[in-house]
Amino acid sequence: MNFVQRYTRYLRPHAFRILGMFLSGLMFVLFSGVSIWMAADFIQALFTGKVLVPELPEGPVTIANVAEVLKHYSAQMVAAGSALETLQRAILFIVGAFFFKNIALYLQTILAASVEQRVAQQMRDGLYEKLMAQDLAFFHQRKTGDLVAAGVNDVLQLNAGLAEAFSKLLRDPLTIIMFLILLLSISWQMTLGVLVIAPIAGIVTGVAGSSLKRKSKRTQARLGVVSSRLNETLYGMRIVQAYGGQKHETRSFDEATEDHYQHAVKRERLRRLVPRLEEMVGVLVISVILLVAGGRVLSGQWLQPDDFVRFLVLLFGLLTPLVSLAEVQAKLKVAEGAAERVFDLMDEEHQIDEVAQPKPVTGFKKEIRLEKVSLQYGGERGTALHDLDLEIRPKERLVLVGRSGSGKSSLLNLLPRFYDPHSGRILMDGIDLRELAISDLRSLFGIVSQDVTLFHDTVRANIAYGRPEMSMDRIREVAKQARADEFIEELPEGYDTNLGNLGERLSGGQRQRLSIARALLLDPPILLLDEPTSALDSDVAEEIQKTLDEVGEGRTVITATHRLSAIRPDDRVVLLDEGRLLADGTHTDLYASSDLYRELLSRQVEA
Ligand SMILES: Nc1ncnc2c1ncn2[C@@H]1O[C@H](COP(=O)(O)OP(=O)(O)OP(=O)(O)O)[C@@H](O)[C@H]1O
Numbered sequence: 001m002n003f004v005q006r007y008t009r010y011l012r013p014h015a016f017r018i019l020g021m022f023l024s025g026l027m028f029v030l031f032s033g034v035s036i037w038m039a040a041d042f043i044q045a046l047f048t049g050k051v052l053v054p055e056l057p058e059g060p061v062t063i064a065n066v067a068e069v070l071k072h073y074s075a076q077m078v079a080a081g082s083a084l085e086t087l088q089r090a091i092l093f094i095v096g097a098f099f100f101k102n103i104a105l106y107l108q109t110i111l112a113a114s115v116e117q118r119v120a121q122q123m124r125d126g127l128y129e130k131l132m133a134q135d136l137a138f139f140h141q142r143k144t145g146d147l148v149a150a151g152v153n154d155v156l157q158l159n160a161g162l163a164e165a166f167s168k169l170l171r172d173p174l175t176i177i178m179f180l181i182l183l184l185s186i187s188w189q190m191t192l193g194v195l196v197i198a199p200i201a202g203i204v205t206g207v208a209g210s211s212l213k214r215k216s217k218r219t220q221a222r223l224g225v226v227s228s229r230l231n232e233t234l235y236g237m238r239i240v241q242a243y244g245g246q247k248h249e250t251r252s253f254d255e256a257t258e259d260h261y262q263h264a265v266k267r268e269r270l271r272r273l274v275p276r277l278e279e280m281v282g283v284l285v286i287s288v289i290l291l292v293a294g295g296r297v298l299s300g301q302w303l304q305p306d307d308f309v310r311f312l313v314l315l316f317g318l319l320t321p322l323v324s325l326a327e328v329q330a331k332l333k334v335a336e337g338a339a340e341r342v343f344d345l346m347d348e349e350h351q352i353d354e355v356a357q358p359k360p361v362t363g364f365k366k367e368i369r370l371e372k373v374s375l376q377y378g379g380e381r382g383t384a385l386h387d388l389d390l391e392i393r394p395k396e397r398l399v400l401v402g403r404s405g406s407g408k409s410s411l412l413n414l415l416p417r418f419y420d421p422h423s424g425r426i427l428m429d430g431i432d433l434r435e436l437a438i439s440d441l442r443s444l445f446g447i448v449s450q451d452v453t454l455f456h457d458t459v460r461a462n463i464a465y466g467r468p469e470m471s472m473d474r475i476r477e478v479a480k481q482a483r484a485d486e487f488i489e490e491l492p493e494g495y496d497t498n499l500g501n502l503g504e505r506l507s508g509g510q511r512q513r514l515s516i517a518r519a520l521l522l523d524p525p526i527l528l529l530d531e532p533t534s535a536l537d538s539d540v541a542e543e544i545q546k547t548l549d550e551v552g553e554g555r556t557v558i559t560a561t562h563r564l565s566a567i568r569p570d571d572r573v574v575l576l577d578e579g580r581l582l583a584d585g586t587h588t589d590l591y592a593s594s595d596l597y598r599e600l601l602s603r604q605v606e607a
């Protein structure tokens with residue numbers, strides 16, 4: 001259980017509270033012992049009107065005589081002149097014991113809860129920090145849903161499971177030891193009898209318990225099916241409605257819930273049966289012993305009547321911590337699965353890192369040079385770029401074209417170091433990108449892509465994303481350049497309009513204009529445009545293209561595009577095919593020399 005060790009590292013700063021948990025656990029055990037013990041005195045006082053104080057046994061206290069010693073003191077405390085007063089005292093002690101027992105348990109549980117919540121918070125923060133430091137590649141390989149589940153559910157499950165296990169471990173063994181000692185002291189013969197018969201009885205409840213576990217697991221899986229159906233169809237509602245899938249989806253959802261119902265009911269039947277079984281088994285154990293040893297109990301040879309009451313209550317009191325300790329194992333198993341997912345994510349390495357002494361970047365002056373650059377994404381997908389050589393000069397307008405999957409986006413991703421090439425190198429003004437300060441490097445690029453990410457924040461914060469210190473004048477300026485100023489002013493609160501509930505209501509073109517403004521904020525010398533207009537209708541696309549042409553003046557603009565109509569005759573066109581550079585020249589050159597280029601063009605015209 002390696003993860004428990006790792007979890008305890010999170011606990012270290014909370015040592016004080018954990019000590020508190022231990023002490024309150026101890027207090028709980030003591031007072032629950034007292035409350036049980038006093039119950040017998042109370043019953044005696046109630047029925048006989050007086051409590052006999054037995055002699056204090058001679059010699060040191062041992063397991064054999066501890067019951068006698070306790071009886072002496074508890075009786076002494078309760079015994080009083082009149083019957084009524086004895087009863088009152090007994091009641092007072094019992095109420096007092098219950099009071100402190102509950103206080104202790106409350107203390108322990110709130111301490112446990114505060115530690116649990118704090119550790120959960122620390123784990124979430126740690127995980128988030130790790131995720132923020134991850135490479136983009138990491139997120140491309142994983143489902144966002146899994147990451148969210150790890151940060152929310154797994155952390156919760158891990159902590160709930162472990163916190164519960166820990167508080168049980170701080171309480172239950174103490175209870176078990178103390179109660180066993182008392183039982184042995186009251187009657188070791190009876191206790192031995194119980195210890196012999198109980199395991200046999202335990203098998204019955206054990207079998208029921210493990211069957212319950214299996215049933216729970218199956219039910220959980222069915223609930224998973226229900227929730228993923230729900231998720232899938234709600235997310236895909238447009239498609240469901242467009243293709244009239246409602247009836248079909250409703251039917252298959254009903255089937256999933258019916259399946260879950262069947263399993264849940266089976267589980268519930270068993271779940272409600274287990275405590276009933278446990279109680280019956282307990283009674284049977286006692287009954288068997290009484291049947292066998294009835295004569296000796298009756299004759300008072302083994303037990304006095306008040307001892308018998310104590311014995312029974314202690315025995316049942318033993319049952320709860322025993323059962324809950326047995327559950328600890330299961331709790332840990334659940335926590336283990338969650339822990340694996342959380343800790344694996346935390347341990348995930350990342351590749352794209354800054355060197356120890358990164359070189360600062362001041363601008364883009366001479367050239368970006370790709371030398372024999374190859375890029376492989378993880379997995380079997382093969383190579384996205386092969387031995388690419390390319391030189392990009394300042395102020396150039398470079399258009400990347402090629403069939404889908406030819407590597408255009410991959411090439412763009414290499415420049416701001418979202419990925420590193422697996423072989424070859426990329427130099428900027430003669431320096432390998434890997435030697436540059438990453439944030440410097442990335443601030444050279446303004447990036448606009450096909451899908452626009454808008455955050456639940458104001459227009460202003462969305463444009464100045466990550467730069468809250470940016471002046472309003474600058475924000476307005478870039479918005480004007482992106483021709484977004486006009487529609488922003490028309491929003492209910494202008495630049496302070498929150499896009500949270502509005503983002504969906506902006507048109508595709510408006511969203512794209514916001515992302516252009518964002519890209520221009522730092523006045524980057526290079527613009528990377530990955531299909532900036534392909535999600536838009538063609539007339540909107542043309543307008544956006546016009547804006548992009550305007551803001552591209554005086555900058556290096558590298559565009560990956562399918563929309564060949566936007567290419568100007570003197571643009572430099574780089575034609576990629578299956579990750580290789582097929583042709584490089586002006587539109588006019590390529591039109592004359594490349595069959596593939598002409599084919600791509602003619603396909604466009606048809607479409
Ligand atoms: N994150 C990724 N993980 C694994 N493989 C990827 C990843 N991104 C792209 N690929 C693969 O790399 C190759 C090049 O993809 P890339 O996205 O660069 O092509 P593209 O020219 O931009 O295509 P499109 O025109 O469709 O945008 C493709 O075979 C693609 O399947």
Ligand SMILES: [Mg+2]
Nearest residue numbers: 408409410560
């Ligand atoms: Mg692409």
